[in-house]
Amino acid sequence: MKFVHRFAYYLIGLIMGCFFVALVFSGKDTRCNYFPNARVLNTLRTKPFQYSDKAIQTLNEKWVDTADVKNTLQFGDVDFDQSNVPMKNGKLYVIEGKTVKNQEIILKVINYENKAVLEEITKKPLDK
Known part of the structure; x- marks a missing residue:
């Protein structure tokens, strides 16, 4: 069999395989969080999020807001x-x-079994 024919069969199989993989994973809320940092942040984002009194007091100082917390x-x-x-x-x-x-x-942030609570927001000290 010539190389061109083998390559054509390979491409047809590759396209069909990609189609079926896309079909299986479309519509599902799948995430690929392989590293510990991504897993922890994903867990904290998906749980109901609450603010402690101390965190609310810091947010009222207006140097940080909830958008900054969400980005972090x-x-x-x-x-x-x-x-x-x-x-x-x-x-x-x-x-x-x-x-x-x-x-x-x-x-x-304290991660409980059924919720996450932001305990404190602080400015990072400057390294010398």
Whole structure:
């Protein structure tokens, strides 16, 4: 069999395979969170999210808002050295992110079994 014929069969099979894979995965809410950082952030985003009194007080200071919190939960970095600490029947996660004004912030979120609570929002100290 000539190379051109083999290549044509390969392409036909590849196109049919891609079609069936797209058919199977379309309409499903599938995510590929392979790394620990992505898994933690996805878990926190999908649970009902609440704010503590301290976090609400910080949000009222107007240097940070809920959009910054959502962006941090989407694109932030989990500090695993300080995170995964048992606290109040849940686990504490420390997440570093930025505001829309490019100011670095740190979120402390407690992940309970059925909800996530933002405990504290702080400015990241400048490294010297």
